[in-house]
Amino acid sequence: MEIPAAELDRYAELVVRTGANVGRGQLVFVGGLLGHAPFARAIARAAYRAGARYVDVRYVDRHIERGLIEFGPEETLGWSPPWLMERMRATDGQATIGITGDPEPELLGDLDPHRVGRSRMKDLTEESLRLLNAQATNWTLAAFPNEGWASAVFEQPDVGRLWEAVAFAVRLDENDPVAAWDAHIDRLERRAAALNALDLDAVRFAGDGTDLTVGLLPNSHFRAARFTTADGRSHIPNMPTEEVFTAPDARRTEGTVRSTRPLALRGQIVRGLELRFEAGRCVDVRAETGADVVREELASDEGAAYLGELALVDGSSRVGQTGLTFFDTLFDENATCHIAYGAGLTAGLDGDPPAEGFSTSSIHTDFMVGGPEVAVDGLTRDGRTVPLLRDDVWQLPE
């Protein structure tokens, strides 16, 4: 089954106009995998209709990456070609749309995990994170249901069923999806404001093998994922988004956390991930599968082993309501609470990053830590413990 063209066009319009909010005269940089072509084409048409000056689509073929990891020399394993750096720099002030939904999420699963880990284009990722933190581009991420991805979710290539779940998660079932998105983000922003009003010093996750306390910075600031660029253009960086997030104090994470969902990471599936933190730093990694890829990422630079993001999601999440594991971070991180090791997000601060306690890294990897068995509490600066989530239900007044 293919997604009907009219529905795909409607989805592309939403992503272009509400997600990236493409402006007249902008360049639009689209990035996806080979299997994403139908969606990339719909996005390109929608972007031109929205007034884009030029749409550049870059297709990544993971099989070519696989060839490099299998047969290529060590010296270029993590190399960022200068023409890709030039393209990345050209996104400054322009619009960017990334497509997720991996047709082959375990394509690299049989390769040497150390080489897989080192094959990441480090300079390119760093530049990308720099532009992100500079609020240089109006960008969004959205997923394209395809047979391979559907097979990972359902063990059969049921694209129709996956499309139904994705369309529900991004509110395409609404008569007026744009209005529905506005109301939804407004609600998340009220939730963020309530959290900020608590003046929290830390957040604690407890239950189901997890006992983790994540310290916050004096200027850690919860917010919803509606961003504004340095040029003043508003955009919604993730479709779907169900989170309120902040940047924690990288020095004050303590305890053990057990991931509650599998994590698709660099062509491998990490299952049963368990991390132990001391004085902010991850000092032990265990997993049923994929531990070495995580270890390789955590070793990639000084900031990689520290937390850069803390995000809260409750059971009212449309993604969570589907009851599915998507093997796609854009979805799974919006089904439940998550944290990320690596680079801190300046968007999660009120004002500039402090001299110490804000993680800097070329890595930023989210993984899921929430669920009905995990209680989440806020520890306030004046010594109170405030329940935030119990049995996946939001505890603060809305």
Next chain:
Amino acid sequence: MEIPAAELDRYAELVVRTGANVGRGQLVFVGGLLGHAPFARAIARAAYRAGARYVDVRYVDRHIERGLIEFGPEETLGWSPPWLMERMRATDGQATIGITGDPEPELLGDLDPHRVGRSRMKDLTEESLRLLNAQATNWTLAAFPNEGWASAVFEQPDVGRLWEAVAFAVRLDENDPVAAWDAHIDRLERRAAALNALDLDAVRFAGDGTDLTVGLLPNSHFRAARFTTADGRSHIPNMPTEEVFTAPDARRTEGTVRSTRPLALRGQIVRGLELRFEAGRCVDVRAETGADVVREELASDEGAAYLGELALVDGSSRVGQTGLTFFDTLFDENATCHIAYGAGLTAGLDGDPPAEGFSTSSIHTDFMVGGPEVAVDGLTRDGRTVPLLRDDVWQLPE
């Protein structure tokens, strides 16, 4: 039917080692359409096995180009993005492999031909031709049989039959294709030497609606398509190749030429093309279909309307023996004699280009003018007329 993996790997090895002749430590730039992924992957693996430092594959999606032509602004219609210029410049001193075999050769056929014509990336093509004439890269072109292309050839998606024809044309049916290629190019080089020994002043094509005389330069030099880069690396730029070619005197083409095969050009099929030349310049274009795209190309710069290449191919050509029209210039130009309007090829000269009479352009478009009904004669500087081809049979001693 898919091409068996082992056969595709053998083909990729031939293209990488005999065609581009990839050297240890080289960057390898692969360019193809989305439908070429299986071949691009085989090429990448073969290139790494041959010692490539890094393989960069750029996939072009003609549907994105279609979006630009349909909905994009005039200002970026022929724009060359700086990151693609950077990539092109990076090919200097490296290896390049282009994949042909268009899955949708008529994809742009229903669009405004003037906008189609202007959508070409002019600066990028100019840079590409500059590197070509500077012998800066060891490069080759090879085709990947796919369903869409097979449908254009056979009116049904018979990939197996197309693969058989392609494998025959590139001598993969031989036990030792590398030795067969050596012997084949040696024979073409003897043919070129015999032509050069005649000291020709012009070549005349006559018959089947054609009466065209193409003047040659004092240093026009026939050669086969085995090139050597400025760095001294030999390569075969076309697989297949069956031609001996030269650069003509751009000022001295006279008469009318009727193309003997359809021409796939920028997503359209040009049928029944007829061009009239006066004092070197094309002054009239007619065609049953696609005339406007040709007119747009000829108008793109000063040199575009002059001839830049003259190539002779006889009926012993393996491509010609298949009896097929491939709707792919790499194949159809190697089935029969062809000429090209636009940029002259310095490889077709003995020494440097003269101050006048050598065409410079951002265009170089080959089209087919030979066949059993077209007699080809050489006119020598001392006034003799020497038959070169009669009824597709080569007339000089071999």
